Amino acid sequence: MKRRPVRVVFALFTLALIFCVLTCTRAQRIESGATAKLIAIRAGSLVDLSGGQIINNPVVLVDGEKVTAVGQNLTIPSGARVIDLGNATLLPGLIDAHTHITYHFDEAGHFGSSNDSSPEVTLRYSEENARATLNAGFTTIRNMGAIELVDLRLRDEINLGATVGPRVLASGLPLLANFLPPNASKSVRLTFVREFARARIREGADVIKVFEGVYDDGSPVFSADEIRAVIEEAARSNRRVAVHAHEAAAIKAAVRGGCTSIEHGSFLDSEAIRLMVEHHTALVPTLYLPTHYLEHRNIFDFPASAWTLFERMRAHNMENLMRAKRAGVWIVSGSDAVAGVHGHNFREIEWLVKAGLTSAEALRAATVDAAKLLGMEGEIGEVKAGKFADIIAVEGDPLRDIGALEHVLFVMKGGRVVKAGNR
């Protein structure tokens, strides 16, 4: 069968893509109004992923939004509120580096945010998704594409405390090949992609998302020069560029252009892997999503070519990832959460383990290593003095059984308890 990944991508992204010119200020990542009260959290153990060790009988001291001290049996200051989580295991709040927080099932149970009557309706669904995501222990997400600025609006609502959800880094509208003016010259295309990136930054995007692909002749849709132009514009505002790419030729153009991460990277060849190691490009392999679609085939309306692609991805993506891992590629967890995955974002971490990562490696991909991709390594990804108090607790030992992540007992985000109980 003739492969047309670009068209498949467009078919998947069947949303009414509309340019908006609303101007939003970039989100404050620091929430206002956090409690000033000192909190001491006790638990059975703490997984210290950066140090590679387990701390037994940990005490975590939290003052306002930040962790102030972590250690075994620390003295609890008088007057501190004590949260005793018994035998539970503490972990840093999880990070999902690739979500579609605006995607939801409609009232008839079908997939399709494109059918919403207004962006306000999509925003309401997104709020539900955000709550489910946070309750599942994901305290930070990076949203990879939304129309009508809905993901930016959700982020701003959360930062204002108007709705409950994870920290959100949002891309807003992604760059798609069919936005390019038809038959444009090289210089017109370069100008277009630069202006596209500038427009997203003016709107308040935290990250720029590009949908790379290949034409029917196998050549990349966006050249390395075009990707580089997007990156240069993003870098002026200290923003990074994430590139969706499945085919090796698309991945190579994006990596040569200098993108920070390859999203999916489904069909790597050895040259693509070598380039990713050389350029220190992160891979967000989104392993679980093809399985999600294929196991819920009746509720997702996709063309036959899309189902063929999902079958190919499911058949190859674990081995593809392990080749990258063995070569030393930086791996970050991103669930590609669409309708039905919000609140089940842990599936991706489980699939990383199924593919062959150790539980510790998979957890790093969803914490410390993801924080680096987001440029937030000084703020999140570890339970450590000076960082945000994004802390979760699970029953059992996730290093022995990654399935422990399915039952998150406790979630604290920025010093605020957002989930407690269910023991």
Ligand SMILES: [Zn+2]
């Ligand atoms: Zn995606």
